[in-house]
Amino acid sequence: MDSIVIQGGNKLNGTIPISGAKNAALPLMIASLLTSDDLILENVPHLADVESLIRILTNHGVDYKVEGKKSGETSATGRTIHFKAGEIVDTTAPYELVSKMRASFWVIGPLLTRMHEAKVSLPGGCAIGTRPVDLFLECLSALGAQLDVEAGYVIGHANNGLVGAGYRFPKVSVGATHVGLMAASLARGQTILENAAREPEIVDLANCLNAMGAKISGAGTSTIVIDGVEALHGARHRVLPDRIETGTYALAVAMTGGDVVLEGAKPNLFQTALDSIEQSGTHVETVENGIRVHRNGNGILPVDITTAPFPGFPTDMQAQFMALMTRAEGQSRITETIFENRFMHVQELARLGAQISLDGQTAIVTGNEYLTGAPVMATDLRASVSLVIAGLAAEGETVVNRVYHLDRGFERLEEKLTNCGGNIERVSG
Numbered sequence: 389m390d391s392i393v394i395q396g397g398n399k400l401n402g403t404i405p406i407s408g409a410k411n412a413a414l415p416l417m418i419a420s421l422l423t424s425d426d427l428i429l430e431n432v433p434h435l436a437d438v439e440s441l442i443r444i445l446t447n448h449g450v451d452y453k454v455e456g457k458k459s460g461e462t463s464a465t466g467r468t469i470h471f472k473a474g475e476i477v478d479t480t481a482p483y484e485l486v487s488k489m490r491a492s493f494w495v496i497g498p499l500l501t502r503m504h505e506a507k508v509s510l511p512g513g514c515a516i517g518t519r520p521v522d523l524f525l526e527c528l529s530a531l532g533a534q535l536d537v538e539a540g541y542v543i544g545h546a547n548n549g550l551v552g553a554g555y556r557f558p559k560v561s562v563g564a565t566h567v568g569l570m571a572a573s574l575a576r577g578q579t580i581l582e583n584a585a586r587e588p589e590i591v592d593l594a595n596c597l598n599a600m601g602a603k604i605s606g607a608g609t610s611t612i613v614i615d616g617v618e619a620l621h622g623a624r625h626r627v628l629p630d631r632i633e634t635g636t637y638a639l640a641v642a643m644t645g646g647d648v649v650l651e652g653a654k655p656n657l658f659q660t661a662l663d664s665i666e667q668s669g670t671h672v673e674t675v676e677n678g679i680r681v682h683r684n685g686n687g688i689l690p691v692d693i694t695t696a697p698f699p700g701f702p703t704d705m706q707a708q709f710m711a712l713m714t715r716a717e718g719q720s721r722i723t724e725t726i727f728e729n730r731f732m733h734v735q736e737l738a739r740l741g742a743q744i745s746l747d748g749q750t751a752i753v754t755g756n757e758y759l760t761g762a763p764v765m766a767t768d769l770r771a772s773v774s775l776v777i778a779g780l781a782a783e784g785e786t787v788v789n790r791v792y793h794l795d796r797g798f799e800r801l802e803e804k805l806t807n808c809g810g811n812i813e814r815v816s817g
């Protein structure tokens with residue numbers, strides 16, 4: 389199995405191009421199941437999760453074609469992929485495929501609304517909590533689906549098609565909101581989703597669905613109104629920049645010191661996290677081509693954070709922020725409110741010399757100027773990258789094992805960091 393070897397201590401200086409967002413690309417690709425026309429997605433990142441979803445979609449009958457590079461495009465330019473679900477040949481999403489990635493469960497929405505039936509394995513994904521599917525089932529039942537859970541599969545029918553309805557999510561869920569949006573787009577009549585997730589990736593999906601002929605308003609607020617239409621058509625849509633990747637590299641610069649422009653990044657996609665990064669003593673400014681992040685000379689200040697649904701501090705940046713706080717001049721408190729088991733990086737950061745104690749859902753981090761390199765491994769994507777950025781700032785060598793987690797969500801990670809002076813390489817094993 390490959391590992392990533394880092395010699396810590398170098399500052400980061402230069403430019404890092406930001407890729408298309410994984411968590412926007414996945415639901416957008418799934419939306420291709422809603423039409424028999426071409427859905428053309430630009431700026432699709434080259435990630436293991438994207439490839440896994442392509443396997444699932446092709447199993448349902450989706451054809452895809454990657455556009456060749458145009459003159460002037462570089463390896464940093466995201467791919468343009470055409471998806472065409474001319475005919476859905478199979479409404480089953482099998483365990484072998486769905487268990488690898490939670491988002492693949494979301495095909496249940498388009499399959500039920502377009503084909504009036506679906507059999508989808510209960511999902512897998514990062515081991516960060518129990519991650520049930522009750523909200524999906526409640527929302528789809530409200531739209532008239534009959535659903536049963538049998539032998540690890542959700543089996544759904546909507547013999548006369550889904551019917552618009554009002555539904556209030558008892559808890560904010562990104563995935564269930566994506567599914568509600570897709571399912572309601574082809575339902576008969578109006579759906580009103582309340583307490584919907586407000587994440588930028590929800591807005592990106594709604595914009596794409598509207599370009600395909602859907603009638604959705606209110607995405608980005610907690611009440612979304614969807615007037616169902618009979619059919620959707622093809623569209624061309626550009627995936628928005630990855631706010632979690634942006635924040636991760638901003639935190640890497642905050643950790644190591646240096647001066648980096650995050651090219652193509654948009655501050656409004658993660659303002660709360662940017663504010664916390666600034667409070668830590670790192671300078672952040674919006675520049676013409678993205679966001680400039682720099683910290684030279686001054687120490688890192690402790691900052692308390694609490695994760696929350698958008699526009700709060702994103703749970704997907706909690707581990708990376710904790711890595712930064714391990715080097716702060718004082719104590720900070722990091723509270724996780726979204727997932728009940730998202731502190732798996734704590735014991736791995738401790739291998740690098742970090743001082744962290746847990747009190748329920750709060751981690752108390754006592755900063756320490758020096759981290760020391762060590763072998764580490766993580767059980768989820770964001771935890772893995774927190775170890776990479778800690779390794780960049782640690783003295784000596786850090787070896788991050790189980791690199792496949794990183795490949796799920798960070799495109800060309802080593803190349804992007806090496807180009808800015810990081811000493812990091814992949815070693816095949």
Ligand code: EPZ
Pocket residue numbers: 410411412414490491514517518519520521522523524525559560561562563564703704726727728769770797
């Ligand atoms: C999305 O996951 C993201 N994944 C996650 O990113 C992200 O951490 C999460 O949203 C929160 O922002 C993608 O977009 C592909 P949720 P999702 O449904 O949709 C509970 C990454 O590293 N819940 O908003 O699965 C759930 O257990 C990943 O890129 C129910 O109780 O998250 C959690 O506590 C990791 N019942 C909370 O809601 C349900 O039916 C929020 O989860 C559904 C969810």
